[in-house]
Amino acid sequence: MAALGATAFALLALSRGESISAAWILCAGVASYAIAYRFYARFLALKVFALDDRRATPAERLNNDRDFVPTNKWVLYGHHFSAIAGAGPLIGPMLASQFGFLPGTLWLIAGVVAGGAVQDFTILVLSMRRDGKSLGQMAKEEVNSVAGVAAMLAILAIMIILLAVLALVVVNALRSSPWGLFIIASTIPIALLMGWWMRSVRPGHVLEASAIGMVLLLGALVAGQWVSRDPTWSRWFTWSGTDLSFAMIVYGFFASVLPVWLLLAPRGYLSTFLKIGTVLVLAGAILVVLPQTRMPAISQFVDGTGPVFAGKVFPFAFITIACGAISGFHALIASGTTPKMVMRESESRMIGYGGMLMESFVGLMAVIAAATLEPGVYFAMNVPSGVLGTTGDSAARVIAQWGFTLHPGQMEALARQMGEATLLSRTGGAPSLAVGMAAILGGVVKGSGLALWYHFAIMFEALFILTTVDAGTRVGRFMLQELGAHLWKPFGRTSWYPSIVLSSALIVAGWGYFLYQGVVDPLGGINSLWPLFGIANQLLAAVALCVGTTVLIKMEKQRYAWTTLVPLAWLAAVTLTAGWQKVFAADPRLGFLSHARVVARGTATASSARLIFNDRLDAALALVFMAVVLVVIAASAREWWLVLSRRKAPTVNEAAFVPSAYAAGD
Amino acid sequence: MAAGASGIEGGRAAAQARERPVRRSLGGLLAVVRQIVGAPDYGRYLVHHAACHPGTAPLSAREHYLEFVSRRFGGGATRCC
Numbered sequence: 001m002a003a004l005g006a007t008a009f010a011l012l013a014l015s016r017g018e019s020i021s022a023a024w025i026l027c028a029g030v031a032s033y034a035i036a037y038r039f040y041a042r043f044l045a046l047k048v049f050a051l052d053d054r055r056a057t058p059a060e061r062l063n064n065d066r067d068f069v070p071t072n073k074w075v076l077y078g079h080h081f082s083a084i085a086g087a088g089p090l091i092g093p094m095l096a097s098q099f100g101f102l103p104g105t106l107w108l109i110a111g112v113v114a115g116g117a118v119q120d121f122t123i124l125v126l127s128m129r130r131d132g133k134s135l136g137q138m139a140k141e142e143v144n145s146v147a148g149v150a151a152m153l154a155i156l157a158i159m160i161i162l163l164a165v166l167a168l169v170v171v172n173a174l175r176s177s178p179w180g181l182f183i184i185a186s187t188i189p190i191a192l193l194m195g196w197w198m199r200s201v202r203p204g205h206v207l208e209a210s211a212i213g214m215v216l217l218l219g220a221l222v223a224g225q226w227v228s229r230d231p232t233w234s235r236w237f238t239w240s241g242t243d244l245s246f247a248m249i250v251y252g253f254f255a256s257v258l259p260v261w262l263l264l265a266p267r268g269y270l271s272t273f274l275k276i277g278t279v280l281v282l283a284g285a286i287l288v289v290l291p292q293t294r295m296p297a298i299s300q301f302v303d304g305t306g307p308v309f310a311g312k313v314f315p316f317a318f319i320t321i322a323c324g325a326i327s328g329f330h331a332l333i334a335s336g337t338t339p340k341m342v343m344r345e346s347e348s349r350m351i352g353y354g355g356m357l358m359e360s361f362v363g364l365m366a367v368i369a370a371a372t373l374e375p376g377v378y379f380a381m382n383v384p385s386g387v388l389g390t391t392g393d394s395a396a397r398v399i400a401q402w403g404f405t406l407h408p409g410q411m412e413a414l415a416r417q418m419g420e421a422t423l424l425s426r427t428g429g430a431p432s433l434a435v436g437m438a439a440i441l442g443g444v445v446k447g448s449g450l451a452l453w454y455h456f457a458i459m460f461e462a463l464f465i466l467t468t469v470d471a472g473t474r475v476g477r478f479m480l481q482e483l484g485a486h487l488w489k490p491f492g493r494t495s496w497y498p499s500i501v502l503s504s505a506l507i508v509a510g511w512g513y514f515l516y517q518g519v520v521d522p523l524g525g526i527n528s529l530w531p532l533f534g535i536a537n538q539l540l541a542a543v544a545l546c547v548g549t550t551v552l553i554k555m556e557k558q559r560y561a562w563t564t565l566v567p568l569a570w571l572a573a574v575t576l577t578a579g580w581q582k583v584f585a586a587d588p589r590l591g592f593l594s595h596a597r598v599v600a601r602g603t604a605t606a607s608s609a610r611l612i613f614n615d616r617l618d619a620a621l622a623l624v625f626m627a628v629v630l631v632v633i634a635a636s637a638r639e640w641w642l643v644l645s646r647r648k649a650p651t652v653n654e655a656a657f658v659p660s661a662y663a664a665g666d
Numbered sequence: 667m668a669a670g671a672s673g674i675e676g677g678r679a680a681a682q683a684r685e686r687p688v689r690r691s692l693g694g695l696l697a698v699v700r701q702i703v704g705a706p707d708y709g710r711y712l713v714h715h716a717a718c719h720p721g722t723a724p725l726s727a728r729e730h731y732l733e734f735v736s737r738r739f740g741g742g743a744t745r746c747c
Contacts, residue, residue: 065714066737071701078702088747162747204731206705207696260739261732268739272703322747329746337704337744471745537747 005031012102012297019292022368025101026286029109029364033357036113041353044118048552048560049125051345056660058131059341068132068340070662073347080338080355082272084120084330085279087430087464088323088537089363091169094429094436095530096320097370097378098308100298103317104367111318111325112360115567119541120330121352122548122564127335128342129654135335135544139632141653143550147635150628151543152479157625158329158536159476160507163252164514165529166465171244171519172428172526173458176421178237179228179451180458181244185237186220187267187463188251194266206269213270217459224455228419238421241519248469249512255470256477256504264470271467278460282365282437289443293371295378300403307383307402308427309527310589315578319534324363326567328540330356344662369436376406377414381432384524385425395424419451427524430461476507517614520607528592528618531582532625535575539625542571546636553640554650572629579626583619592619704744706734 008028011020045051059070071079096104126142127133133141136155140148174181193216194209202208227233239247255263304312309320318325334352342348370378379402380388380395388395396406415423418438423431434457441453478494480503485492491499518525545568552561585591588598596615599608642648700707708727715724725733738744 065711065718066734072698075698075701079704082702083744084746086745086747166747198731199728203726203728204706204708204734206703207699210703259736261735264739265735268744269703269705276702327747333744333746337738468745468747471739474739 001031001034005035012105015297019294021290021292022286022371023290025105025293025364025368025371028105029361032109032113033361036117037354037357040113041117041121041349044121044353044563045346045349048557048563049122051125051348053344053346053662054660055345056658056662057128057342057345058339058655059343060660060662061655061658062131062340067337070343071341073343073350076338076341076343076347076351077355078276079341080333080351081358082275083333083337084327084355085275085359085362086323086468087166087169087461088327088329089359090366090433090461091429092321092323092530092534093363093366094370094433095308095382095526096317097295097367098299098301098306098382099313099317100296100302101293101367101371102297103302103313104321104370105364107318107321108325108360108363108367111321112356115541115570116324116326116330116360117353117356118563118567119326119328119544119548120334120356121349123331123544124334124339124342124348124352125345126548126551127339128345128348131655132340133335135331135547138335138551139543139547142547142554143632143636143639147543147546147632150632150635151540151547152483154328154536154540154543154625154628154632155332156476156479156483157621157628158533158540159472159479160510161514161529161533161536161621162329163469163472163476163511164518165526165533166468167245167248167252167511167515168518168525168529169428169430170462170465171241171248171515172426172524173430173434173462174239174244175241175426176238177228177458178234179224179419179455180462181237181239182224182227182233183217183220183455183459184462184466186223187217187270187466188263190216190220191263191266191270194270195262198266199261209266210269210273213266214273217270217274221452221455221459225419225451242516245512245515245519248515249508251466252469252473252512253504253508256473256508257500264474267463267470268467271463274460274463279362279365282440283361285440285444286365286368289440291368291372291440291443293368294374295371296375299375304587304590307379307387309530310587311531311578311581315574315581316531318574319531319538319578321363322534322537322541324360324366326538326541326571327359328537328542328544331540331544344660366433369433369440372439373432373436375404376410377435378432379404380406380411381423381426381435382429383425384427384522384527386522386524388425390424392424417450418454420454425524427526429526430458433461434458473504473507473511476510477503480506517610521611521614527589528614531578532618532621535579535582535622535625538571538575539629542568542575542629543632545571546632550636550639551652553643554652556650558644568633572633575629576626579622582622592616592622704738706731 004027008024011024012028059068062068093104126138136148136151139151190213194213197209198206227237302313376399379399388398392411399406411424434454437457438450438453442450481492481494481499493499518529545564548564549561581590583592586594588595592615596612599611643650708730711730712724
């Protein structure tokens with residue numbers, strides 16, 4: 001296994017300017033995962049956490065057949081994976097491919113093995129030993145209340161930015177695409193029908209309703225082609241970016257206000273089935289097709305001149321790819337539903353560490369989908385029209401200056417093949433991922449329509465994202481109600497309608513504002529919002545690792561504190577450097593403040609005041625994120641010093657030991 | 667004749683015996699799928715209820731479903747990025 005991994009890495013490293021088989025990317029990944037799981041995860045389980053199957057887990061002690069349910073480890077693995085993996089590990093690697101496929105591949109592998117999987121595993125174990133407490137509660141109880149408040153703020157901030165950027169990805173994918181919009185619009189009546197079925201017709205028959213929903217969804221996928229060809233219907237479903245952003249905002253509000261059985265639950269089930277199915281199909285297709293790479297291993301844009309987003313490979317490759325390498329958001333799942341379902345302590349290794357390895361594998365599939373695109377096509381699709389111009393010819397001229405070729409008429413032909421009006425400047429990563437996926441999936445079933453696969457991929461990404469928008473808006477609403485209860489008690493009543501409507505409206509307005517500004521931004525919005533999202537996500541990971549380190553020190557395992565300290569130090573370096581550059585860099589493409597100055601110097605137009613305000617707002621947000629990281633690290637470091645210098649007793653708040661009734665290895 | 671009848675009967679019983687593990691494994695498979703996607707399992711709830719709360723009336727299928735989804739989707743992060 002080690003030899004295979006070493007060979008794969010050597011091939012990746014030595015291939016300069018020549019095409020290699022994507023199989024080597026997978027080989028390098030899988031070999032590294034296997035070794036890390038066998039040795040490092042085992043070391044964490046046995047030496048660091050001293051997992052003990054004789055200790056009953058909360059699922060066993062508190063079994064209520066609702067949220068606390070002892071669950072078979074393979075089943076829980078699938079459940080946990082489908083909760084953590086969404087569109088993030090697909091979009092980030094696609095955007096980061098402007099640096100070439102090698103930086104993304106290496107970071108996905110190294111980041112997950114030493115960082116992301118360690119974070120998920122640590123938080124899962126900590127929460128499991130504390131009756132499934134949330135990250136915020138643990139930050140408050142194990143570190144101090146400053147860290148608790150900071151964690152809460154970090155979660156709320158990341159939620160707003162995450163929802164805005166994901167909604168922007170969907171808007172960019174559906175803009176002027178009647179086929180795509182028709183499918184996604186049909187998911188709403190399909191979800192309502194499923195909701196009614198599961199509540200009233202055949203209560204609780206989720207699988208049956210999902211099967212019906214899936215058939216209808218595939219019907220909508222096929223019917224979308226007719227819609228796109230019919231002049232009247234296609235006009236109905238051709239929407240501008242601004243109209244789509246308002247529709248998303250209205251949708252998000254209703255998803256948060258309506259009862260969960262009506263819209264949220266059926267859509268959640270539909271997207272879970274689609275997610276697991278597509279990931280398996282895509283992995284199989286890559287193994288069957290074994291596509292060749294066309295993108296360079298390392299491009300000239302590592303120097304920071306990249307047109308997809310600004311900034312050098314350090315720190316921005318590590319900010320752009322958060323999900324798949326290390327994602328702070330996972331700490332919410334690992335301290336949410338999953339710890340209440342683990343049957344035996346030792347199984348948390350496979351679920352926490354192993355689940356994250358699987359997400360990294362999904363990230364590698366996105367790297368492969370990107371790497372098999374022609375560089376000219378990749379840049380034509382992912383660079384905003386402010387840089388490329390609006391015609392195939394203008395785009396070809398700009399791309400030729402970067403040393404890549406785009407033949408005359410190539411983008412038009414590709415758009416026709418994919419059943420779209422245009423594929424120029426379809427930023428956000430989803431459309432180019434769909435082109436890459438269509439090429440791979442279309443390669444398995446010879447002669448099957450590429451347009452159908454393209455829209456299947458768009459449907460799959462948009463459905464994931466909308467599920468996250470539904471769930472995220474609701475989580476944000478609950479957090480806001482909890483915070484609001486400190487000001488005025490009744491606001492905290494989560495089932496009181498005025499409070500539900502007001503808090504939902506506030507959350508939707510929060511992400512809706514950033515979404516709308518991103519849509520009207522001439523540079524495409526992704527350029528400024530995606531790095532902010534990456535910083536926020538890594539910030540949450542830093543909070544989680546601070547909590548993990550604190551608990552390890554209090555468990556008197558300071559010898560092993562490096563397991564969480566090393567990734568924490570790396571994340572602090574990455575987020576603080578990236579945050580600093582986004583705010584203060586002299587290059588107006590990179591720094592928010594210098595961009596505001598450039599706009600201020602130009603002729604004043606209606607939009608320039610808005611651009612300046614948004615630059616300053618983004619800068620302020622980045623500064624807040626950096627301040628939160630520093631506060632949490634300082635609060636934790638103080639706690640470490642108190643415990644290590646014996647000024648404070650090393651006590652942990654674990655639930656008491658109760659012997660388990662499950663025989664080990666049963 | 668009787669031997670023939672019992673032969674048919676015996677054949678049927680054997681077929682049923684062969685079918686039962688198949689049906690059981692299909693039911694088991696569906697139960698696994700339900701758990702992976704986080705769907706409620708009313709049958710398992712009834713077993714749990716009879717074992718842990720004997721003498722009280724269990725929830726109806728609809729009440730159980732509504733309570734399940736409101737707990738599962740009603741709060742906390744269930745989906746990631």
